[in-house]
Amino acid sequence: MLYRRFPRIPEKEISAVGFGLMRLPTIDNDPKRIDESAAEEALLAALEEGINYIDTAFPYHGGMSEVFAGKAMEKLGLRDKLYLATKCPTWLVKEPSDFESLFAKQLERLKTDRIDFYLLHALNTERWERVKKLGGMEFLEKAKRDGRIGHIGFSFHDPLPTFKRIIDEYESWEFCQVQYNYVDTAFQAGDEGIRYAAEREIGCIVMEPLRGGSLANPPPAVKDIFAEYGKPRTAAEWALRFALERQEVATVLSGMGSAMQVRENAAVGSSVRPNSMTRAETALIERAAAFFKEKMPVPCTTCGYCQPCPQGVNIPDVFNIYNTASAFGRLGDRGPWYRNSVIPGGTGADRCVSCGECLPKCPQSIAIIDKLAEAHAFLMG
Numbered sequence: 001m002l003y004r005r006f007p008r009i010p011e012k013e014i015s016a017v018g019f020g021l022m023r024l025p026t027i028d029n030d031p032k033r034i035d036e037s038a039a040e041e042a043l044l045a046a047l048e049e050g051i052n053y054i055d056t057a058f059p060y061h062g063g064m065s066e067v068f069a070g071k072a073m074e075k076l077g078l079r080d081k082l083y084l085a086t087k088c089p090t091w092l093v094k095e096p097s098d099f100e101s102l103f104a105k106q107l108e109r110l111k112t113d114r115i116d117f118y119l120l121h122a123l124n125t126e127r128w129e130r131v132k133k134l135g136g137m138e139f140l141e142k143a144k145r146d147g148r149i150g151h152i153g154f155s156f157h158d159p160l161p162t163f164k165r166i167i168d169e170y171e172s173w174e175f176c177q178v179q180y181n182y183v184d185t186a187f188q189a190g191d192e193g194i195r196y197a198a199e200r201e202i203g204c205i206v207m208e209p210l211r212g213g214s215l216a217n218p219p220p221a222v223k224d225i226f227a228e229y230g231k232p233r234t235a236a237e238w239a240l241r242f243a244l245e246r247q248e249v250a251t252v253l254s255g256m257g258s259a260m261q262v263r264e265n266a267a268v269g270s271s272v273r274p275n276s277m278t279r280a281e282t283a284l285i286e287r288a289a290a291f292f293k294e295k296m297p298v299p300c301t302t303c304g305y306c307q308p309c310p311q312g313v314n315i316p317d318v319f320n321i322y323n324t325a326s327a328f329g330r331l332g333d334r335g336p337w338y339r340n341s342v343i344p345g346g347t348g349a350d351r352c353v354s355c356g357e358c359l360p361k362c363p364q365s366i367a368i369i370d371k372l373a374e375a376h377a378f379l380m381g
Helices: 036-048 060-076 097-110 125-133 136-145 160-169 190-199 220-227 235-244 259-269 279-294 315-328 331-342 368-380
Strands: 003-006 009-015 017-020 030-034 053-055 083-088 115-123 149-156 175-179 203-207 249-254
Touching: 003 249, 009 017, 009 249, 017 036, 017 259, 030 060, 036 060, 036 259, 053 249, 060 083, 060 097, 083 097, 097 115, 097 136, 115 125, 115 136, 125 136, 125 160, 136 149, 149 160, 160 175, 160 190, 175 190, 190 203, 220 235, 220 279, 235 249, 235 259, 235 279, 249 259, 279 315, 315 331, 315 368, 331 368
Parallel strands: 017 053, 017 249, 053 083, 083 115, 115 149, 149 175, 175 203, 203 249
Antiparallel strands: 003 009
């Protein structure tokens, strides 16, 4: 395994591939029923392959991911052999004391007295403002001083301008975590956000390098593109190589569900150095990305200039869900997500009243009102 460092944490070597505990093997497809035997086998395989960074979070597997990680580390004696990352569920914080109570619960679940890398989870504009107002950064700094937190960072799911503002408004960030893959180079933080953080010596962790597994099993047309390279590589390896190409990236998280997947991905992390991709390889990646983008019905770059919507519609999010469902044939999971989470959360396209305030703000000149109606009809059906 190759190792990398965060600019502000040079004393720690982090495995180029990290183990995300969000897609562990389960029993009867019940996310709360983790197949502990298979998951432990995968975790041991990760350690054997040199992976030393594991990432979990309060809501993963219905709250059971942290529980599993704690039990497994205790049972297998792994706590001091790896770096443990988890995240504060910022959406559950309603008053200042919630930071402490939630953190204490996480320590209990994880059977540990410290978290090596602690993130504010899924920051967006609203959550960042609430964290600041309720003293979240003060709590994190106190917990770092008393040794319960090693390093402070955040994960991000919002347009680029918000990412830059979060970076700029707290000078002691040590790392950040963003979604990035060869399709989503301009999505949320994207290329520009990764560069922006690096210029300020903030290390970057990549999540969703395989786009929830979609890039690991692409359609035949994409497999044919990669086959032109001549040297056999899996689609997953191509996607991981793309993310590892960036020298600003400290580690690439993969949600691995078996020991076999761990070993396959670890092999990539053991062989790929940054800035090593050839022009021929880059050209194939670009063609694969173009294939997916051509199937996306809305040319939205999620820049966020259309926000905020007076009615609360999260326009970039709706378009991203619509594009994903269309390009990857994933209405089966995107539709329920839209119906059961986005709409009840008050950010769906159903709230659009056709006021038109967003239209002149869009750099892509998208007919936002018409496309929102189109997306809503598609995702509802």
